Amino acid sequence: DSGVTQTPKHLITATGQRVTLRCSPRSGDLSVYWYQQSLDQGLQFLIQYYNGEERAKGNILERFSAQQFPDLHSELNLSSLELGDSALYFCASSPKGSGGSIGNEQFFGPGTRLTVL
Amino acid sequence: AQSVTQLDSQVPVFEEAPVELRCNYSSSVSVYLFWYVQYPNQGLQLLLKYLSGSTLVKGINGFEAEFNKSQTSFHLRKPSVHISDTAEYFCAVTPWGSTFIFGSGTRLSVKP
Numbered sequence: 424d425s426g427v428t429q430t431p432k433h434l435i436t437a438t439g440q441r442v443t444l445r446c447s448p449r450s451g452d453l454s455v456y457w458y459q460q461s462l463d464q465g466l467q468f469l470i471q472y473y474n475g476e477e478r479a480k481g482n483i484l485e486r487f488s489a490q491q492f493p494d495l496h497s498e499l500n501l502s503s504l505e506l507g508d509s510a511l512y513f514c515a516s517s518p519k520g521s522g523g524s525i526g527n528e529q530f531f532g533p534g535t536r537l538t539v540l
Numbered sequence: 541a542q543s544v545t546q547l548d549s550q551v552p553v554f555e556e557a558p559v560e561l562r563c564n565y566s567s568s569v570s571v572y573l574f575w576y577v578q579y580p581n582q583g584l585q586l587l588l589k590y591l592s593g594s595t596l597v598k599g600i601n602g603f604e605a606e607f608n609k610s611q612t613s614f615h616l617r618k619p620s621v622h623i624s625d626t627a628e629y630f631c632a633v634t635p636w637g638s639t640f641i642f643g644s645g646t647r648l649s650v651k652p
Binding site: 425427456465466467468471479481513515528529530531532533534 | 574576582583584585586589630639640641642643644645
């Protein structure tokens with residue numbers, strides 16, 4: 424158990440819909456990262472937040488957005504869903520005091536499996 | 541731009557045999573290197589990491605990796621694998637001050 428929690432575990436929805444994935448980082452971790460894992464694209468970095476502010480952006484679509492709240496939990500919002508958005512979405516967090524810098528281990532949650540029908 | 545190449549998408553091996561999972565990276569700046577393991581239906585778990593110092597890094601579950609700067613490689617090895625090592629393994633690099641870049645993964649299948 425990494426200490427990172429993600430809800431829900433599974434989500435089934437229809438094309439065109441909007442969903443919200445939630446992540447609670449390990450206690451004390453200030454950085455949260457979102458990843459998408461699909462069969463054809465592999466593991467893709469989407470976005471990083473550090474202490475409530477966006478720190479880095481990866482291959483995140485404009486239909487997707489994220490935020491980190493004062494209690495440090497994060498939400499990933501996916502809208503106008505398409506079949507190709509079906510994937511595993513992982514959240515990871517980094518240790519406190521990292522200053523958002525890299526080189527620190529990321530602790531991954533169990534993921535949310537999104538199925539778009 | 542940085543990139544990570546995992547040369548083998550699948551590696552079948554018999555139990556108690558040695559294994560090497562290959563990882564090469566491309567970067568114009570210094571990087572940190574990681575290996576993660578993903579067991580079926582689970583998230584990723586850190587096996588080991590190289591930040592600086594000794595180029596031979598030991599991780600959990602008997603795995604080790606060697607950083608070779610001249611060959612830009614960070615191959616993962618285990619002298620004797622178990623059935624329980626069956627999983628997908630990801631190599632990742634992070635150029636200092638930047639974000640993680642993961643390889644496409646290597647599926648290790650250990651057969652009895």
